[in-house]
Amino acid sequence: MENPTPSVRLRGVGKSFGGVSVLRSVDLDIMPGEIHGLVGENGAGKSTLGKIIGGYYSISDGTLEAFGRPADPWTPKDALDKGIAIMHQELQLVPELTVAENVFLGIEDQKLGVLSGTEKDRLTPIVEATGFEVDPSAKIVDLSIADRQKIEVMRALARNARVIVMDEPTSSLSADETQRLHETMKKLRASGGTVVYVSHFLDNILEVCDAVTILRDGDLVRTAPCAGENKDSLVSAMLGGGRSKIAFPDKSRLKERQSALEVRSLSSTNGTREASFHVNRGEIVGLIGLVGGGRTEILRAVIGADKSTGGEVLVQGKPYGDRSIAESNRRGIVMVPEDRRKQGLIMTLAVRSNMTLPHLSSFATPFGRILAATEKSRSREAIEHFQVKPPDVDGDILNYSGGNQQKVLLAKWLMRDPEIVFLDEPSRGVDVGARQRIHEAIAELAGRGTAVLLVSSELEEVLGLSHRAYLVANGKVFDELVPEGKTEGEVLRALFQLQQRFPEASAH
Amino acid sequence: MKEFLIKFQRYPLTWIVLVACLIALTISALSPYFLTVNNFTNLMKQVSIVAILAAGQSIVIISGGIDLSVGSVLALTAVTIGWLVQNGVSPEIATACGVAVGTFAGFINGIVIAKGKIPPFIATLGMLGIARGVALVITGGVSYQVLTPLFLFIGNGKLLGFPIPIYFVIVAYAATHFMLSRSRFGRHVYAIGGDEHVSRLEGINVDGRKIAIYALSGFFSAVAAVVMVGRLASTPPNVAFGIELQAIAAVIIGGISFAGGRGIVLTSFVGALIMAMITNGLNILGVSSFWQQVLIGIVIIAAVWVDNIKSARRR
Ligand SMILES: Nc1ncnc2c1ncn2[C@@H]1O[C@H](COP(=O)(O)OP(=O)(O)OP(=O)(O)O)[C@@H](O)[C@H]1O
Ligand SMILES: [Mg+2]
Numbered sequence: 001m002e003n004p005t006p007s008v009r010l011r012g013v014g015k016s017f018g019g020v021s022v023l024r025s026v027d028l029d030i031m032p033g034e035i036h037g038l039v040g041e042n043g044a045g046k047s048t049l050g051k052i053i054g055g056y057y058s059i060s061d062g063t064l065e066a067f068g069r070p071a072d073p074w075t076p077k078d079a080l081d082k083g084i085a086i087m088h089q090e091l092q093l094v095p096e097l098t099v100a101e102n103v104f105l106g107i108e109d110q111k112l113g114v115l116s117g118t119e120k121d122r123l124t125p126i127v128e129a130t131g132f133e134v135d136p137s138a139k140i141v142d143l144s145i146a147d148r149q150k151i152e153v154m155r156a157l158a159r160n161a162r163v164i165v166m167d168e169p170t171s172s173l174s175a176d177e178t179q180r181l182h183e184t185m186k187k188l189r190a191s192g193g194t195v196v197y198v199s200h201f202l203d204n205i206l207e208v209c210d211a212v213t214i215l216r217d218g219d220l221v222r223t224a225p226c227a228g229e230n231k232d233s234l235v236s237a238m239l240g241g242g243r244s245k246i247a248f249p250d251k252s253r254l255k256e257r258q259s260a261l262e263v264r265s266l267s268s269t270n271g272t273r274e275a276s277f278h279v280n281r282g283e284i285v286g287l288i289g290l291v292g293g294g295r296t297e298i299l300r301a302v303i304g305a306d307k308s309t310g311g312e313v314l315v316q317g318k319p320y321g322d323r324s325i326a327e328s329n330r331r332g333i334v335m336v337p338e339d340r341r342k343q344g345l346i347m348t349l350a351v352r353s354n355m356t357l358p359h360l361s362s363f364a365t366p367f368g369r370i371l372a373a374t375e376k377s378r379s380r381e382a383i384e385h386f387q388v389k390p391p392d393v394d395g396d397i398l399n400y401s402g403g404n405q406q407k408v409l410l411a412k413w414l415m416r417d418p419e420i421v422f423l424d425e426p427s428r429g430v431d432v433g434a435r436q437r438i439h440e441a442i443a444e445l446a447g448r449g450t451a452v453l454l455v456s457s458e459l460e461e462v463l464g465l466s467h468r469a470y471l472v473a474n475g476k477v478f479d480e481l482v483p484e485g486k487t488e489g490e491v492l493r494a495l496f497q498l499q500q501r502f503p504e505a506s507a508h
Numbered sequence: 509m510k511e512f513l514i515k516f517q518r519y520p521l522t523w524i525v526l527v528a529c530l531i532a533l534t535i536s537a538l539s540p541y542f543l544t545v546n547n548f549t550n551l552m553k554q555v556s557i558v559a560i561l562a563a564g565q566s567i568v569i570i571s572g573g574i575d576l577s578v579g580s581v582l583a584l585t586a587v588t589i590g591w592l593v594q595n596g597v598s599p600e601i602a603t604a605c606g607v608a609v610g611t612f613a614g615f616i617n618g619i620v621i622a623k624g625k626i627p628p629f630i631a632t633l634g635m636l637g638i639a640r641g642v643a644l645v646i647t648g649g650v651s652y653q654v655l656t657p658l659f660l661f662i663g664n665g666k667l668l669g670f671p672i673p674i675y676f677v678i679v680a681y682a683a684t685h686f687m688l689s690r691s692r693f694g695r696h697v698y699a700i701g702g703d704e705h706v707s708r709l710e711g712i713n714v715d716g717r718k719i720a721i722y723a724l725s726g727f728f729s730a731v732a733a734v735v736m737v738g739r740l741a742s743t744p745p746n747v748a749f750g751i752e753l754q755a756i757a758a759v760i761i762g763g764i765s766f767a768g769g770r771g772i773v774l775t776s777f778v779g780a781l782i783m784a785m786i787t788n789g790l791n792i793l794g795v796s797s798f799w800q801q802v803l804i805g806i807v808i809i810a811a812v813w814v815d816n817i818k819s820a821r822r823r
């Protein structure tokens with residue numbers, strides 16, 4: 001049998017940025033009708049490879065072919081015209097336009113420049129194909145990240161793409177939504193489409209991919225059929241050593257029960273409804289719930305990012321009314337937000353300036369002159385602690401890989417021990433090794449007395465790290481549970497039972 | 509060494525200084541008079557006022573805003589000084605009052621923008637009309653003479669062989685550069701310009717910072733007014749009409765991103781210098797001032813275009 005022409009073929013492809021080489025002699029064939037996984041540590045070059053295929057980056061060495069023809073010239077538009085679309089790791093939607101407008105942006109139906117307004121009808125088959133329930137006339141700004149990610153998928157489908165590069169598409173999807181995305185990928189494959197699937201969730205890769213390519217520090221380790229791989233084989237190829245297996249750090253013993261934060265029937269304009277819970281010093285407390293269940297909103301209401309309409313918050317036993325982010329910050333209550341781009345980092349600043357921004361007073365004289373040397377050395381310590389790559393305190397944050405940006409984000413808020421810290425999806429987009437480092441850092445932090453409130457879509461992470469947890473649904477806090485010895489299945493079942501017991505919990 | 513070269517290449521001043529040198533060389537090749545001490549002194553005097561305004565404008569633009577009112581605030585300050593001197597107030601006190609009035613106008617801009625949530629373009633467009641109008645109301649449209657020693661010294665005096673306005677420029681840029689690159693306030697200016705929403709989430713007092721930024725711009729306008737009064741020895745209320753566009757152009761030609769969050773203030777001085785050199789050079793060469801406007805327009809667009817190409821190259 002003759003081999004079909006690869007959809008995308010790379011030969012000896014290299015890429016460097018300003019003299020720094022980030023990909024070296026990559027030979028890769030992506031075959032039509034396959035789901036091709038792409039795995040590797042943070043900064044291994046996965047997104048860069050994806051962007052090369054999608055025409056966003058030009059290659060420094062080697063050749064690129066698409067559907068048997070040399071891809072030259074190769075801009076995002078050329079790629080799209082040939083049927084190659086890319087879904088970026090950092091979502092790129094127009095916030096003030098509606099869902100339907102975004103999906104068909106640039107390919108609107110029109111007559112002599114007048115829009116025909118058929119977007120919503122055209123959206124129907126795509127919604128049916130994907131099973132993604134979204135309001136076509138909702139504005140992007142009003143959607144959660146998970147919903148925005150769905151829009152990105154639909155946008156690629158709307159362009160009849162034959163090859164879709166998905167860069168960590170599931171990083172903010174719930175298990176259920178991830179499953180649906182996998183179904184969509186399989187449907188695409190069945191109709192002859194090709195998906196390049198970049199992910200740190202190796203289970204997902206193993207579940208749906210036909211072939212998988214492993215990158216390590218810009219080198220291609222191997223491309224192999226997924227059937228012959230397992231989690232350990234992937235991890236050790238990614239890390240290049242015997243390292244593998246993630247284990248959660250030991251939970252510190254809590255001696256004294258000293259209340260750090262107590263929240264009493266807090267309600268807010270953002271949909272938090274009479275939430276009550278408490279966190280002790282040195283304790284890690286998880287909030288467990290579904291994506292969109294109002295966990296982030298509870299954190300925002302407590303810290304003062306959104307207005308409260310009722311209830312009270314006690315910090316170290318004393319009431320803390322009239323909350324604002326600035327005041328919370330002064331009291332050592334900080335929040336590591338879930339969306340590093342929109343809420344966490346200032347993309348025009350250098351790594352160092354980003355890290356010290358909220359603590360600038362402690363790096364400046366009373367007159368406001370910044371002590372550059374101290375600032376540098378403290379930032380350097382922090383990024384080394386979190387193994388940010390490259391470890392350059394003056395680098396442009398914009399050029400760091402997604403996972404490394406996430407590490408900078410954490411390093412920023414944890415470089416000075418806060419009294420109380422809210423972590424919203426702390427390990428989003430980071431690789432196995434870094435995730436472990438982050439878990440250790442969280443446990444250490446709690447060990448030193450910080451109260452930690454943890455939100456994560458990965459149940460395993462919450463259960464592995466927390467001393468206690470609360471079930472949250474629809475902006476309300478329900479039962480408390482002790483994760484010790486509980487399996488993910490048991491907790492999920494509890495969550496679903498909750499929804500049956502309290503119909504209001506699922507009213508969404 | 510190679511690292512140094514890369515750093516040097518990336519440093520924002522490098523390219524714009526090269527461009528400035530190129531223009532200077534071209535003009536001096538065409539006219540030997542251009543590079544004389546006399547003309548240089550002249551050039552520095554011409555550039556000083558726009559340069560001072562551009563320093564303040566740089567802070568505003570880096571913070572993601574814009575200040576269209578600088579010319580009018582300059583006029584308001586000048587008129588305040590002239591009116592007070594006319595009424596027998598000592599020139600020193602009159603100057604202090606004038607600077608206070610200019611800074612206050614900027615402060616009002618800041619309040620309107622930060623507290624009233626009015627976009628900077630609109631708020632300062634309003635102030636552009638208000639300040640100029642008040643200047644006309646105060647004077648009834650007439651210009652006062654201010655032939656006091658203080659202003660004659662500022663306008664025509666020299667120190668160590670250099671005209672006094674140059675020292676104003678040097679101090680303005682040194683102070684602004686220090687503030688932007690070394691102080692907490694400066695860091696916040698970049699942060700707010702880079703992403704205002706995130707800055708708020710970091711606990712930065714964004715509103716307070718904005719008020720300070722616009723007040724500072726008003727202050728720089730007032731300082732420019734003092735130099736202007738010195739040079740004219742009078743305070744016509746229609747002085748510096750339209751100068752805000754030159755200040756903004758200087759900032760843009762220098763290479764500070766109009767989107768905010770990036771850039772260094774020293775480039776704005778070079779930007780102002782480039783514009784002044786073009787005007788001055790073409791004057792020497794006897795080219796009509798109509799053509800000068802065309803050329804400056806082209807330079808503004810070309811500057812940003814080249815900048816875009818340079819950053820696209822890095823992909
Ligand atoms: N525009 C750029 N300029 C300079 N360096 C860059 C640029 N884009 C990426 N890099 C560098 O290239 C390397 C690979 O980055 P890439 O984003 O491809 O990593 P990744 O495998 O997607 O990682 P992650 O899992 O963290 O998303 C990193 O070291 C990064 O700092
Ligand atoms: Mg990536």
